Amino acid sequence: MPTELNKILNFIDGQFDGPVGGKYLDNIEPATGQPYSQVPDSDSRDVDQAVAAAEKAFPEWSGTSTAERSRVLLRIADLIERDLEKFARAESVDTGKPLSLARSLDIPRASSNFRFFATAILHTENEAHVMDGVAFNYTLRQPRGVVGLISPWNLPLYLLSWKIAPAIAVGNTAVAKPSELTPMTAFLLCEICREAGLPNGVLNIVHGTGPNVGSAITAHPKVGTISFTGGTVTGRKVAEAGAPLFKKISLELGGKNPNIIFADANLDAAIVGSLRSSFANQGQVCLCGSRVFVERSAYDEFVRRFVEKTAQLQLGDPLESTTDQGAIVSRTQLEKVKFYVGLAREEGGKITVGGSAPPPPNDRCRDGFFFPPTVITGLPVASRVNREEIFGPVITITPFESEEEVIGYANDNEYGLASSVWTQNLNRAHRVAEQIHTGTVWVNCWLVRDLRVPFGGMKQSGVGREGGNEALHFFTEAKNICIAK
């Protein structure tokens, strides 16, 4: 383990090293509120080194056969699976999420990302267009060079690998920055990349803050392609930095996702599904359905049963196997959650369950960042709490009278990431799904992910699509070659 006094290190040109400026930030464990390691507080000098290493590695890696690139990525997937327990524990300690969730969802999905793109590149097709008697065109898709990859804290390894895997699979080299709040799994991934035989400089990871490292990546003239996942406010800064240089940018941003339950839904399934979509990962999944709308005739029953189930969720030490709800990622995020619950009271909402910080689950966690799953009813649809992204275990439930009304509620928001619709009426499912302005609409399910489908947001939830061919196309430049007959 290449740690130095419990320090996480940057990974540049295949080597682990501290930041040029020698500064570190404390890495806090959310469940205890205490620092448990240190993360480099890097700056533009480290980014310059990483870009230089990526640039140097590009000619050889982009010229490496597809079969060999595939083989290395498959090996990375194997090694993540071999070290699943180590990764899951690191992810749980770093983020505060239940170990059971990291073990069953985050880490397996990270290895799936590598496996998926490792095999996808073996099966791509090249388009050809023949012009009668004139010419023959074919499309060559070539890697774009050095790409910048920036990710948030909520699903750290899963979201970073969702970028790294397609980027390097098609022959790019990368400079990646995980969130400074959750750097540990990216650090462990570097070791695995070395062991898997990924050549030096193909993947470089620079740790540090957004203003110091993230903006140095987005502004770097040699990084022409940026894939960013994070908040909408930060996404705007990334877009502004890239626009004058005409960078190719993909933005996966925030959400305030509607979860619509019609009276004809299978209520048992809708309650179980909504419990997950409301509170998975303490509500810190960009796809969480934080605005629940229930048809009036089912409203009372839904609220009663949903609140009953919410109260049964076990909040506890993330490392305990009985825990359903762990800690919030940081003190700042906890304060934000508390602010919005206070605002909900001011805006006339009723806190039906949760709403105030619980006693610590055990002595180890006495200073941890905990907040219970919270359900708010009675808020106007236009209230701030119903419009703004909270990104925590807080949801609102609002009744509606008709299909038309709820479609209006769903779409009356600046975000458009994802939605869920619960109904047993097939025609209604299609009709409503077509009219909702979100990049994904789940019908009678939530968070079902097929890696081949386009993924991304409408409106202020993002620009561009990731997943399957969309990602392979994003990370390549399409060139038309026209040969006269």
Ligand code: NAD
């Ligand atoms: P954030 O925007 O604060 O940070 C995201 C990343 O950007 C971090 O690595 C951060 O250090 C970096 N960053 C900050 N300032 C930067 C700058 N000026 N230039 C470049 N990089 C900068 O987001 P967060 O708080 O880490 O994550 C939560 C947000 O992410 C929520 O809004 C959530 O909805 C969103 N999210 C979206 C998706 C999606 O797929 N659409 C997935 C997960 C999370």
